[in-house]
Amino acid sequence: MIEFHLDARSGVPTYLQLVQQVKQAVRLGILQPGDQLPTVKDVVGSLAINPNTVLKAYRELDHEGLVEGRRGQGTFVSSELPTLPPDGTKTLRAALQRWIERAHAAGLDDESIAALFADTVRASTTVRAA
Numbered sequence: 001m002i003e004f005h006l007d008a009r010s011g012v013p014t015y016l017q018l019v020q021q022v023k024q025a026v027r028l029g030i031l032q033p034g035d036q037l038p039t040v041k042d043v044v045g046s047l048a049i050n051p052n053t054v055l056k057a058y059r060e061l062d063h064e065g066l067v068e069g070r071r072g073q074g075t076f077v078s079s080e081l082p083t084l085p086p087d088g089t090k091t092l093r094a095a096l097q098r099w100i101e102r103a104h105a106a107g108l109d110d111e112s113i114a115a116l117f118a119d120t121v122r123a124s125t126t127v128r129a130a
Helices: 014-027 040-047 051-063 086-105 110-129
Strands: 067-070 074-077
Touching: 014 051, 040 051, 051 067, 051 074, 086 110
Parallel strands: none
Antiparallel strands: 067 074
């Protein structure tokens, strides 16, 4: 089961952080179709957030067709996102970990690394779209 975490400094709305974490867990194969998401009550208890925030995130995921709510049972993953092959993920994760270590050694903090990574992904997406 997924365990949510929040970054108050990210500037990303709380409900979107939850949505992104579910999508990431599905994409990485951590969550599979049929897996149940934590109940709203459990998420509220662990993160101390408003229940409506969790409901909004789950509604967004439902609207996108990634999860489905089952009355009286909970919210379940209903479809897959494209995933990386497990062996490819291990290799990429190890390479990324080495890169992060080099970035830290060069004096970058986690926020700077995340910003650099996000900017590079955006630039890469722009080049591929052209």
